[in-house]
Amino acid sequence: MSASAHTTDRAAADRAGARDRPRRLRGLAWLIARQHRTVLIVCAAVTVLGALWIVYQRAAMLDTLHAAGWPATPAGSIDPDVYTRTGNDFESHSGVLAGLSALFGVFLGVPLIAGDRESGTARLVATQSVSRGQWLRWKLGFALVLVTVTVGTLSMLHSWWWRSVQPFAAGSWLQGRAFDTTGPMLLATALFALALGIAVGVVVRRTVAAMALTYVGTWVATIVVSYFRERLATPHVITYPFGGPSPVLDRAAQTDQWVGTASGKLYGYGTCVHDAAPDACRSGLGIVNSVWEYFSYDQMATIQWTEAGIYLALAAALTALAVWWARRFPL
Numbered sequence: 620m621s622a623s624a625h626t627t628d629r630a631a632a633d634r635a636g637a638r639d640r641p642r643r644l645r646g647l648a649w650l651i652a653r654q655h656r657t658v659l660i661v662c663a664a665v666t667v668l669g670a671l672w673i674v675y676q677r678a679a680m681l682d683t684l685h686a687a688g689w690p691a692t693p694a695g696s697i698d699p700d701v702y703t704r705t706g707n708d709f710e711s712h713s714g715v716l717a718g719l720s721a722l723f724g725v726f727l728g729v730p731l732i733a734g735d736r737e738s739g740t741a742r743l744v745a746t747q748s749v750s751r752g753q754w755l756r757w758k759l760g761f762a763l764v765l766v767t768v769t770v771g772t773l774s775m776l777h778s779w780w781w782r783s784v785q786p787f788a789a790g791s792w793l794q795g796r797a798f799d800t801t802g803p804m805l806l807a808t809a810l811f812a813l814a815l816g817i818a819v820g821v822v823v824r825r826t827v828a829a830m831a832l833t834y835v836g837t838w839v840a841t842i843v844v845s846y847f848r849e850r851l852a853t854p855h856v857i858t859y860p861f862g863g864p865s866p867v868l869d870r871a872a873q874t875d876q877w878v879g880t881a882s883g884k885l886y887g888y889g890t891c892v893h894d895a896a897p898d899a900c901r902s903g904l905g906i907v908n909s910v911w912e913y914f915s916y917d918q919m920a921t922i923q924w925t926e927a928g929i930y931l932a933l934a935a936a937l938t939a940l941a942v943w944w945a946r947r948f949p950l
Contacts, residue, residue, distance in 0.1 A: 728816020
C-alpha cells in the first residue's frame with residue numbers, strides 16, 4: 620500500500636475518532652454555545668483586555684498623582700493641571716465603560732430569540748424533543764450569565780479604581796459618569812438593556828429594526844430614570860448666615876440653593892440680586908440666611924442601589940413579557 624493511502628486512512632480514522640469522541644457540551648448547551656460562539660469570544664476578550672486596561676490605567680493615574688504629591692498634599696492643593704486632567708481622564712474612561720450596556724442590548728439581546736425566528740432555527744428546535752419553555756430558559760440563562768460575568772468583572776474593577784481616585788472626580792458624583800459605572804449601576808443597566816433587546820426582538824421580529832429601537836429605548840430610559848435620581852433619597856439641608864463663609868461639605872453633591880428668612884420662608888437664590896438696592900430689598904423681605912440642599916457622600920450607595928433596583932425591576936418585567944410573548948405566539 621502506498622504512503623498516500625496510509626495517510627488517507629489515518630485521516631479518515633482521525634475524523635471518525637473525533638466524531639465518536641464525546642462532546643463536553645451536549646444538546647441545547649452545545650447548540651447555544653455554537654450559535655453564539657462569536658459573542659462568547661468577544662465577551663471573553665472584552666473581559667480580559669478590559670480588566671488589564673483598567674488595572675494599567677489605575678496604576679498610571681496613581682503614579683501621576685503620587686508624583687504630584689498626593690496623598691501627602693490634599694487633592695485640592697496639588698497642581699491644578701494634574702487635578703483637572705485626572706478628573707477628565709477618569710470621566711472619559713467611565714464614559715467608554717458606560718456604553719457597554721446598550722451594546723449588550725443591541726448585539727446580544729435582540730438576536731438572542733429574534734435571530735432564531737428569522738433564520739428558522741426556533742422552528743427547527745421546536746420540532747425536536749425540546750419544549751419551547753426549555754429552549755427559552757436556556758437562551759435567557761445563557762445571556763444573563765454572560766452579561767453578569769462580563770459586566771460584573773469590569774464593574775468591580777472600575778469601582779476599585781474609582782475608590783482610589785475619588786477626590787479627583789470631575790463634577791458632582793450625583794451626575795457624573797462614575798455614578799453610572801460603579802457599584803451595582805453598570806450591571807443593572809446592562810441587564811435592563813439586555814431584557815429590553817430581548818423583548819423588542821421578540822415583539823418586532825425584525826432584527827435590524829429591533830436593534831435601532833433597543834438602542835434608542837436604552838438611551839431614553841437612562842435619561843428618564845436619572846431625572847428622578849434626586850427623589851430616591853432625602854437630601855440634607857444646611858442653613859448659614861447670608862453673606863457669611865460658606866460651609867465646607869466634603870464630597871457632597873449640592874442639588875439646590877435658596878435664601879431664607881429667620882422664620883424659614885425660602886426665596887430663590889437670585890432674589891434681590893438685580894435690584895437697585897439689593898440690601899434694602901433683602902431687608903424688606905427679611906432675608907437673613909442662605910440655605911443649601913445637598914446629598915452627602917455616604918448617601919451615594921443608597922441612591923445607586925435604589926436606582927439599580929428600578930432597572931432590575933424593569934428588566935424582570937421585560938423578560939416576563941418576552942417569555943409570555945414567545946410562548947403565546949407562533950415561532
